Amino acid sequence: MNPAYTESLNKLIAELGRLPGIGPKTAERLxxxxxxxxxxxxxxxxxxxxxxxxxxRQCRICFNLSESEVCSICSDTRRNHSIICVVEQSRxxxxxxKTGLCKWVYHVLNxxxxxxxxxxxxxxxxxxxVNRVRAGGVEEIVMATNPNLEGDGTALYINSLLRPxxxxxxxxxxxxxxxxxxxxxxxxxxxxxxSGRAPMD
Amino acid sequence: MNPAYTESLNKLIAELGRLPGIGPKTAERLxxxxxxxxxxxxxxxxxxxxxxxxxxRQCRICFNLSESEVCSICSDTRRNHSIICVVEQSRxxxxxxKTGLCKWVYHVLNxxxxxxxxxxxxxxxxxxxVNRVRAGGVEEIVMATNPNLEGDGTALYINSLLRPxxxxxxxxxxxxxxxxxxxxxxxxxxxxxxSGRAPMD
Numbered sequence: 001m002n003p004a005y006t007e008s009l010n011k012l013i014a015e016l017g018r019l020p021g022i023g024p025k026t027a028e029r030l031x032x033x034x035x036x037x038x039x040x041x042x043x044x045x046x047x048x049x050x051x052x053x054x055x056x057r058q059c060r061i062c063f064n065l066s067e068s069e070v071c072s073i074c075s076d077t078r079r080n081h082s083i084i085c086v087v088e089q090s091r092x093x094x095x096x097x098k099t100g101l102c103k104w105v106y107h108v109l110n111x112x113x114x115x116x117x118x119x120x121x122x123x124x125x126x127x128x129x130v131n132r133v134r135a136g137g138v139e140e141i142v143m144a145t146n147p148n149l150e151g152d153g154t155a156l157y158i159n160s161l162l163r164p165x166x167x168x169x170x171x172x173x174x175x176x177x178x179x180x181x182x183x184x185x186x187x188x189x190x191x192x193x194x195s196g197r198a199p200m201d
Numbered sequence: 202m203n204p205a206y207t208e209s210l211n212k213l214i215a216e217l218g219r220l221p222g223i224g225p226k227t228a229e230r231l232x233x234x235x236x237x238x239x240x241x242x243x244x245x246x247x248x249x250x251x252x253x254x255x256x257x258r259q260c261r262i263c264f265n266l267s268e269s270e271v272c273s274i275c276s277d278t279r280r281n282h283s284i285i286c287v288v289e290q291s292r293x294x295x296x297x298x299k300t301g302l303c304k305w306v307y308h309v310l311n312x313x314x315x316x317x318x319x320x321x322x323x324x325x326x327x328x329x330x331v332n333r334v335r336a337g338g339v340e341e342i343v344m345a346t347n348p349n350l351e352g353d354g355t356a357l358y359i360n361s362l363l364r365p366x367x368x369x370x371x372x373x374x375x376x377x378x379x380x381x382x383x384x385x386x387x388x389x390x391x392x393x394x395x396s397g398r399a400p401m402d
Contacts, residue, residue, distance in 0.1 A: 173397030175374030
C-alpha cells in the first residue's frame, strides 16, 4: 500500500497483483497504464472482465465453457455426435480443436480423480457421461485425459463403467512426441513407442 | 597458460578444457585432482581413455559400438534376428535397450540425411542395411530414427529403398509422451495422438 497513491489506485494495484505471474512492480505499471489510458478503453477492459464472469457458464450437454445453454460445439450439426471425446478441462478442448482434426463432440470432466486431493469420481461429470452413452447414439468414446497417473486412473475408472454399455473405447496414441529425439526420451515413452509401433505408409 | 604451472600441468588443463561443458576453472580443478591422486588411479584413468580409443570399433553387421568384430547384440542367439531396428546412433541403441522390451537386433546408420550439412545417403550405413535385407531372413524393419524433420526424411528415404524388397516396415508409435499434459502438447503431437488413437484394453 503506497500512501502517496489514492485509495482506488492502491486497490487496483492490489487486485492486479493477485493475478498469477504479476508481481507488485508489474501490477503498479499496469495500474498506471490504466490510469493514463482513455476512459473508454479502461471501461472496456473492466466490462470484459465482468462479462466473462457474468456470461460464461457450462454447456448443459458437455460441460464445456459456453455463453448459451448449449455450447457451439454441441449445437454444430456438421460434427459427428456419435464420437465423444472425454477431456479433463476446457483448455484441453481448445488444444484439440486447434489441430483441426476433431470432427467429434466433447465431454469435459472438470478435473481428474485424485483421492489424496479429495477429488472423488462424484465430483466429476462422470455420471453425466454414462447417461449420455446410455441415452444411445454413441459409437465411440475417445479418452483424452492427460497421459499421466491421474489422467490414466480416471480413464480406467470411466472405462470400467462404460464397458458394459457396449461402446467402442479408444484413447489417444502414446509414443514419441514429434520433434523430439530418441536419445533423451524416457523409458516409459520408449516403451509406449515400441509396443505401439505402426506400419509405415 | 599459467606460467606458475609446469608444462605438463598446463597441457592437462588445456586438454581437459576441450571436453564439452568443462570450462577453464573446472579443467584446473580436475587437473589438480589428477595431480594429487595416487599414481595407480591416474594411470588407470589415462589407460581407460586410451583403451576406449584403441579397443572400440564398429560391429561388422550392425555398426553399433563393439569391442569385437561382431557386437554382443548381433551375436546373441536368443534375440529375434528377423526384426531389425534402424537407429541413427549408438546412444539410441542404449536408450532402447534400457526399456528391456527389445528382442530384436539393430542397424546403426551413423547419422541422418541432411544435405544442407553435407550428409548424403552415401555417408550413412544405408546400403549395408539394404544388403542385410537382401541377404534374406528379415521379416520386419522397425524405423527408430528421431521423430523430427531429419529423422523422418531419412526414414522415408530408406523406406523407398526397402519397399520393393517385400519386408514389413513399421515405425515407433507417435503420440503423447507419457507423463505429459494435453494442454501443453503441440499441435503436431496432438495430431499424431488423434489419428493414431488406439483401443483401450
